[in-house]
Amino acid sequence: MIEFLNDVIEIVTKHYPFLLRGIGYTMLIALAGTLAGLLIGLATGVVRTCPLSKNGFVRLLQKILNGIIAVYVEVFRGTPMMVQAMVIYWGYAFATGGSTLPLIPSGIIIVSINTGAYMAEIVRGGIISIDKGQFEGAAAVGMTHWQTMLHIVLPQVLRNILPSVANEFVINIKDTSVLNVIGVTELYYFAGIIKRESFQTFQTYLVVCVIYFVLTFTVTRVLRLIEKKLQGADSYVICGSQSDPSAEIRVPKQQEVPND
Amino acid sequence: MTDMKPVIEIRNLQKSFGKVDVLKGIDMQVAAGEVVAVIGSSGSGKSTMLRCINLLETPTGGQILWHGKNIQTEIDSLYKYRASVGMVFQQFNLYNNLTVLQNCTLPQVKVLGRSKAEAEKIAKDYLDRVGMLPYQNARPAQISGGQKQRVAIARALAMNPEVLLFDEPTSALDPEMVGEVLNVMQQLAQEGMTMIVVTHEMAFARDVSSRVVYMNQGVICEQGTPAEIFGNPQKQETRDFLARFRNN
Ligand SMILES: Nc1ncnc2c1ncn2[C@@H]1O[C@H](COP(=O)(O)OP(=O)(O)OP(=O)(O)O)[C@@H](O)[C@H]1O
Ligand SMILES: [Mg+2]
Numbered sequence: 001m002i003e004f005l006n007d008v009i010e011i012v013t014k015h016y017p018f019l020l021r022g023i024g025y026t027m028l029i030a031l032a033g034t035l036a037g038l039l040i041g042l043a044t045g046v047v048r049t050c051p052l053s054k055n056g057f058v059r060l061l062q063k064i065l066n067g068i069i070a071v072y073v074e075v076f077r078g079t080p081m082m083v084q085a086m087v088i089y090w091g092y093a094f095a096t097g098g099s100t101l102p103l104i105p106s107g108i109i110i111v112s113i114n115t116g117a118y119m120a121e122i123v124r125g126g127i128i129s130i131d132k133g134q135f136e137g138a139a140a141v142g143m144t145h146w147q148t149m150l151h152i153v154l155p156q157v158l159r160n161i162l163p164s165v166a167n168e169f170v171i172n173i174k175d176t177s178v179l180n181v182i183g184v185t186e187l188y189y190f191a192g193i194i195k196r197e198s199f200q201t202f203q204t205y206l207v208v209c210v211i212y213f214v215l216t217f218t219v220t221r222v223l224r225l226i227e228k229k230l231q232g233a234d235s236y237v238i239c240g241s242q243s244d245p246s247a248e249i250r251v252p253k254q255q256e257v258p259n260d
Numbered sequence: 261m262t263d264m265k266p267v268i269e270i271r272n273l274q275k276s277f278g279k280v281d282v283l284k285g286i287d288m289q290v291a292a293g294e295v296v297a298v299i300g301s302s303g304s305g306k307s308t309m310l311r312c313i314n315l316l317e318t319p320t321g322g323q324i325l326w327h328g329k330n331i332q333t334e335i336d337s338l339y340k341y342r343a344s345v346g347m348v349f350q351q352f353n354l355y356n357n358l359t360v361l362q363n364c365t366l367p368q369v370k371v372l373g374r375s376k377a378e379a380e381k382i383a384k385d386y387l388d389r390v391g392m393l394p395y396q397n398a399r400p401a402q403i404s405g406g407q408k409q410r411v412a413i414a415r416a417l418a419m420n421p422e423v424l425l426f427d428e429p430t431s432a433l434d435p436e437m438v439g440e441v442l443n444v445m446q447q448l449a450q451e452g453m454t455m456i457v458v459t460h461e462m463a464f465a466r467d468v469s470s471r472v473v474y475m476n477q478g479v480i481c482e483q484g485t486p487a488e489i490f491g492n493p494q495k496q497e498t499r500d501f502l503a504r505f506r507n508n
Contacts, residue, residue, distance in 0.1 A: 136316055137353030137412075141367035141419055142343035151366055155357045 007203045015194045022187030030172040033111025041119025044069045046149045076117035082178040085110045089182040107184040122164045126157035166223035170216045274321030284478040295449045297465035298458045300475035306458040314345045343371045346416030350428040352408040354400040361396035364415045386414040406437025426457040
């Protein structure tokens with residue numbers, strides 16, 4: 001047992017530069033991929049909910065774009081990311097006659113595209129669940145679809161889907177490990193290197209396993225805190241009472257009116 | 261009616277949802293300063309007509325003219341048009357992510373291109389008029405239904421519309437809050453705001469409106485001054501409708 005612990009400690013102390021670099025790249029790819037994926041999801045959400053134009057040509061373009069989005073979502077949700085990584089990375093090499101993309105950007109692109117397909121569905125669900133009255137209230141004052149989405153609908157959607165977005169981030173922290181098939185130097189890739197140097201397969205992967213867990217656990221907790229913050233203030237200040245304009249009264253949040 | 265040119269003229273307006281004909285040829289004119297109360301039983305097409313006027317619904321037949329121009333083919337911008345035709349909904353439809361003040365400034369800034377400072381000044385003016393200025397930092401979820409509706413009216417007014425459309429503005433309110441909203445509307449009417457008000461508040465139609473339109477099954481069955489409609493209705497359907505209302 002003592003010996004086992006010594007092995008573990010040695011792996012950490014001897015190889016910590018590898019481990020730290022792995023953690024860095026894993027978090028970078030997961031975070032960048034999740035944010036880019038979210039942007040893809042939001043963009044597809046705006047496009048898919050846009051009312052069809054009266055102009056025949058624009059209408060056709062909209063339909064084609066909607067078709068492309070639908071295919072994209074199905075294909076990328078219906079295939080493993082590990083295979084997507086190989087197809088995209090080597091597909092690029094094939095198409096360009098042998099030149100390859102740098103590895104970290106490749107990893108970010110692959111995770112982004114993959115996450116985008118899931119985010120597209122998450123955002124779509126989020127938009128559908130927004131009360132129709134929000135859209136009509138915006139249309140009735142003369143806002144465009146884009147203005148409505150940007151200023152009224154998407155802020156509400158973002159707040160509602162934050163738990164799902166956090167979930168995607170956590171999934172990505174774990175799933176970046178498949179990128180080692182194209183040689184991206186994330187945490188799992190370094191685990192392979194450490195194992196080959198130390199010949200201690202179990203100890204190495206146990207250390208990496210613990211690291212993954214600490215990462216996902218911390219991220220989950222932090223995001224939950226942020227979620228709580230975003231629930232908003234539960235009181236507001238009534239300003240300028242008629243007798244005393246500088247009066248400030250704090251009013252506790254009321255119960256939601258049932259017919260609203 | 262005056263001989264002034266109408267602000268809104270509706271000609272043979274039709275609307276069907278699939279096979280269901282909801283509006284079967286509505287003809288109506290509204291002149292500046294008129295307060296038109298639209299009454300009628302549930303499902304008669306009152307909301308649909310109102311929603312056609314600002315193109316929340318697309319008419320399937322007929323025309324709606326805005327100062328003589330067809331709103332579907334002849335106006336410059338749908339968005340500018342909607343800005344000049346304010347709408348107040350039964351369910352308020354305040355923007356839930358914004359404060360009371362932001363609800364009233366965002367449309368001005370985005371649609372009318374006003375500066376933030378100017379928009380805030382105008383918004384505060386109207387919020388003050390409906391008695392909601394003290395709540396400018398509250399969110400919609402934190403205020404009562406009657407308060408929400410007053411904010412919704414201020415939001416519409418801040419766009420300086422030529423016409424205001426109301427779709428049963430008090431129907432979702434608890435009885436004790438109906439009065440505060442009707443008071444605001446009555447004040448607007450007295451100041452000469454042009455309004456089309458779909459309502460089940462017969463007292464409002466009788467006392468505040470300059471003309472009452474009774475709709476039945478997708479057509480205008482009868483219209484006239486409040487005295488004519490409530491005192492001496494010509495059609496049997498109108499009499500039946502009003503009688504049913506008194507009994508309820
Ligand atoms: N989007 C829609 N799709 C299908 N049918 C609809 C739609 N909107 C309204 N209708 C139908 O049109 C008819 C008229 O509806 P409308 O809402 O205009 O009536 P209303 O006079 O406003 O009634 P109420 O007093 O209950 O508000 C109803 O039978 C309704 O079911
Ligand atoms: Mg209605």
